Structure formats: structure tokens, C-alpha cells
Amino acid sequence: MARITKEERKQGIINAALQLFSERGFYITTIPDIAQKVGMSVGNFYNYFTSKDILAKELIIYISEYLGQSIREINEEDISTEQKIHKIVSMYFAMAEEKPEMIEYFLRVYLSNREVFADGCEGMICVSPFVTEMMIFFNDGVEKDELHNQDFFSAFGLFMGYLGGMVFLFGEKILPEPLDNYKDSISQNIYNALKTRD
């Protein structure tokens, strides 16, 4: 039987912690809960992460890098900005359905427990891989004259706030249709709101 590497163990902790934090919340979840879910001793857990706060920060960096890499792949495709918007929306919704713990963690832990992230994750530090790719996306769209040139945060808030809101409604089981059914109309709405104006 192949031996589990340290890196695989670490990934196991990340997966388990994401699930527990997003289901039960950050404060209720304990290190023994996470260790138990992974099947390791609490003592061994500390070989990987020295505190729950440090694990929390690692998780948001992990999610940000995952999202950033996914958007980077879309950014590097030779397609129109309208098509990129559709791909980003589709990717985000697919992530919400297939890896809901990632989006849940972002919305319910990272955004709701800022005190945990106050030291070392200030501002954009821990979400920088994701935000940087969104900057590249907007910059490229304006350079290609496909997006209206405006303040970054006005555009970023419109795009990501909209997606976050929809995923929240999905998580609360309020949406009458599957999330996938909304991606065309939402992509179109985002494009219409951001596109170059005559």
C-alpha cells in the first residue's frame, strides 16, 4: 500500500477543515473535530498547522489560489470578454455546486469572522491571487475596448457581489431552479452592465 505523503495529509486536513468550518462555523469547530475527521491525533495535527487561526488563513489563501488559477486559465484564452464573463460565471457556479465548502468558507467564515483574519490577512493580502486575476480580466476587457472604463471596485463589486448573492440564495435553497439554469442570464446581465457604452 502506498504511503500517504505529508503533502497529501495536509491536503486532507484542508478538505476536512473546509467542510467542518463551512457546515458548523469557525468557532464551534475544534481542532480535535478536524483531527478526528482526518483520522489523525491532535498532536500530529499540530505538526501541520500550529493553530486554528493559522489554518483559517491557509484555507482562504488556498481558496483564493484555486479561484485565481481558474480565472487565470480563462483570462489566457483567446476569446471575447463576453465569453470570458460566461466562463467565469460558469466556473464559479460549478464550484458552488461541486465544492460548496469553498464558497461557503469564503462567505460564512472569511467575510463573517474578520477578527480571525485581522493579523496577517489584512485587506487583500490573503485573497490577492483571486483579486489580481479579476484586475487582469477588467484591464484586458478595457484594453480590448469591450468593457467600459470605470472604477475597479465599482465593476468588481457588481460582478462578484452578484455572484456571491446568487450562491448565497442557492445555499439557502431559495432558488427555484438549479444554479446552472441562471448562468446564461446572469452572464448576460453582467456583460450588459459592464460593456462599453456608445
Added chain:
Amino acid sequence: MHSKLETKKPKLLWLQGLTCNGNTHSFLNLNSLDTLLEQFEILYFPAFATDYTYEDILTCKLSCDVLIFEGTYDSTLQRGGILLADVLQHYAKSAKYIIGAGTCASFGGMFAEMNPQNKSGLLFKKGEWVTTFEMYKEKIINLSGCPMHPEWMAYTLQMILHHKTILLDELYRPQELYGYLSHHGCTRNEYFEWKVDAKNFGTKEGCLFYEQGCRGPMTHASCNKILWNEVSSKTRIGTPCLGCTESDFPRTHFFTTKTNMSIPQDIPFDVPKRSYLTMVGIAKTFHIKRLEGKLIDYKTTH
């Protein structure tokens, strides 16, 4: 034993194409002008008398060792009824060095901008290669700048006088002078690092890159290392670097930074955009109180 230099001074000739005389005037501000020029036999210089008349020069009866050309080259331009192109070709042949003084002579500059037909620098039109003086490329040294700094000309002439090798960049500019960015030595660097905007012109605090159009981080020039009049530079007094040493000069909107969704369209030289944006996002997270107000007010107790 006398050196060759003492016995026979190199002959220096300064000719002009389409020009505002800016480089001539800049050169006149050189503190060591007298001692430098003493080491040459000046055949012609636009701003003071020499032993030769302009007519003597234009009739191509002389030869020179160092030919300095200021202004935009225009293949149709005549001086005293003589085609300047022919005059330049004559002196270029005998010259051991040909120096393009200023951005117009280097890249076409201001005079080639509005009406580019027949106009260029000695080797380049903007950044594109032109063939007119290609056969002399081994002799050509560009000192771009609008105007060029007088010390840059002094450096080049001293290197020539002392038979030193001048390493050039891809635009034929001396590496020793243009290997730097005008950003290097800028007194506003701390504001650049922490992304604190100047918000206005003429202030002592703040960085001019984010809103005021400063080209310092992408302009090859040593303006903040070899100061102007030995005391100052554009950025030190709160005016943006206009990027006047680069081949794309003049551009438009000198005093505004072109942004795409708040992101500078042009970013510091040779820095990948992703890396730059990552750094900006992180730096903007922090607020350094000292950098947010007037320095003179910070911790003032009386």
C-alpha cells in the same frame, strides 16, 4: 612626451536639423563647458562664434572627428540653399563619432510627430530602424532627452576624448546613462512603494505615477541620479517625468495616468503585470500615517 590629444585637438562640429535649440541651450548650462570645449577644436556651434562661418561648413570643405547632430532629420531640409542631407553625409564620412543630441535627433521626436513625412532620427523613427545613416551605425551614439542633460553630453565627449569604450543599449544610448530609470533616485520612492498618490502637482509628498502621468518607472534616464542644474529634477519638484528619453516620445496626455478600471495601463519597466498588481493590492492594504499627510506636520510639536 606629449600625448596626441595635446598636440592635435579633435575637431567637433555641431549641426542642426529641425530643432528648437533646446539641446544647444541645455549644453550651455554645463558647469564645466569651458574646460570641456577647450579640449576640442570647435568648427561650428550654433550659440557662439568660431573660426569658421556657417557657409564654410555647408560647402563641405572641412572634415570633423566628432559630429553632433541636434534636431529632427528631414531629408528635404535645406540650409543656405544646400541640402542638409548632403552636408550630413559629407561630415558623417570623416567623423569617428556621430552623436544624436536629444530625442529629435535620436528618434524623430517632436518635429516628426505632427508631420512625419521625410522626418526621422539618425537611426530610428520612433522605435523603428531607418536606413539613411545605417552605414554609420558603428559611429552613432544617441543622447535622447527633450532636451538631453548637459552632463550626458559631457560624459560622452569625455569618454571619446579618453578613448574609452561606450557601451550602448538597443537604441544606441550609453548604458552608463540610460541603464537607469528616472525612477531611480526619485525622492518619492517610498510613496511609490506604498501606493500613496500625490493628488496634486508641486507637492513634496506623494507619488506622481498613479494619477499625474509620471513615466519614471518606465523611462530610461538618469535624471534623478545626475540632477538637473546639479540640484533637482522634474519629479523632485512635483512634476511627472514625461518619458522624454524614450522612442515613443512625445505621447499625449502628459499629466494624466491612463488607467483601465483604475489599473495603470503602463506599468513599471520589465515587471509582469500580474506581479505588479499583486504587489499593489497588498501594499494598498496598509496605511502608513506618516505618508498620508504633510511631512512637516508629522510629529510637529510647536
